[in-house]
Amino acid sequence: MxxxxxxxxxxxxxxxxxxxxxxxxxxxxxxxxxxxxxxxxxxxxxxxTTKESRRCLHERLTDLGFAIRPDEIWSSLWVARDVVASRGLRPLLLVDDAAVEDFAGARSEGEHDSVVVGLAPDKFNYAQLNKAFRVLLSGAPLIAIHEGRYYKRLDGLALGPGPFVRALEYATGCKAEVVGxxxxxxxxxxxxxxxxxxxxxxxxxxxxxxxxxxxxxxxxxxxxxxxxxxxxxxxxxxxxxxxxxxxxxxxxxxxxxxx
The missing domain is CATH 3.40.50.1000 (HAD superfamily/HAD-like)
Known part of the structure; x- marks a missing residue:
């Protein structure tokens, strides 16, 4: 190549x-x-990156000393947001609280009709995953912002969202739509x-x-x-x-x- x-x-x-x-x-x-x-x-x-909104990510990168404009960042989080908006979905968001603002304007009334999964360590517990499981059993789509297996932190490698997406696929028999x-x-x-x-x-x-x-x-x-x-x-x-x-x-x- x-x-x-x-x-x-x-x-x-x-x-x-x-x-x-x-x-x-x-x-x-x-x-x-x-x-x-x-x-x-x-x-x-x-x-x-799905642990923070594009605004927060841009601010952090700028604080680190990188000369980056917000419009130069192409984020899988924003692609997921566009998918949700274009389809008029009411998603159950398994994303970090710092990333939720990128889904501002998403429909919230009524029952959830989809599940969106990003990197959300605080949401990867039995109660939240079981809630997602029940939504998916109704035939709702599973949207994976990405399926990263792991990522690097200063203290070593850590599980990404991929293993949890796979668990939901296995339990429900559905196939995730990966947007990132x-x-x-x-x-x-x-x-x-x-x-x-x-x-x-x-x-x-x-x-x-x-x-x-x-x-x-x-x-x-x-x-x-x-x-x-x-x-x-x-x-x-x-x-x-x-x-x-x-x-x-x-x-x-x-x-x-x-x-």
Whole structure:
């Protein structure tokens, strides 16, 4: 999936695990992003982060020192919001309280007619999951903002929403509609008019970031930060186009291409 030096026009960048881990910035990430912005390529941040609204996420990234505009963040949380709004659903939201504001305006009257699942550690208990189970038994749709298996925190890897989505699927016999990475529709919408061969995706998740992107023709660069585990690059086919130590090294590779 190699690209010629003049074909790169947009860079899609994962956030958590790639640019930062909680409130710790990965080595050289701010400087590398600034260098990338000095080129003519468009930058877009594509994230499955669901623990906070886009407003809160943008404020946190800005406080960390990243120069990022809110409209540059393409969030699976917002895609889920659009799905709920376009269908006029009354969802049971298994999302973190800090993310609920992104669903402002969703219908709330009457019984729940759908279940939306994001990363919500405080909601992944028997009472809440059983409530979702009962809604789904009526034939309501299960919308997974994403199905991440785990993510990286400062204290180590932690379970993502994927295992809980799978539990609900198993118990009810339904199949979740996944709206975030690695869905093809998510990546295609993130391109914003650019062709896949004009784009590259940089991320720490070999499945959701790299494999998801490469399945729609976007070159994928895997970074060894965040949730990366030794040997991840061998778990997908085709393999990542490049494996880099971190985001800063990935940007250095792209800057060489753009010379």
């Amino acid at each position: 190699a690209l010629c030096k003049t074909s790169l026009k947009t860079v899609l960048i994962d956030l958590s695990g790639t640019l930062h881990i909680e409130n710790t910035i990965t080595a050289g990430a701010i400087e590398a992003l600034n260098k990338l912005r000095d080129t003519n390529v468009r930058v877009k941040f594509v994230t499955n 990475k690695p869905s093809a529709a998510f990546f295609e919408s993130a391109l914003g008019g650019f062709r896949p061969e004009e784009a590259v995706m940089i991320g720490d998740d070999v499945k959701d970031d790299v494999d998801g992107a490469q399945r729609v023709g976007i070159r994928g660069i895997l970074v060894k930060t965040g949730k990366y585990r030794e040997g991840d690059e061998a778990k997908i086919s085709p393999a990542p186009s490049q494996v880099c130590a971190d985001f800063a090294q990935a940007v250095a590779v792209l800057l060489e291409e753009l010379q």
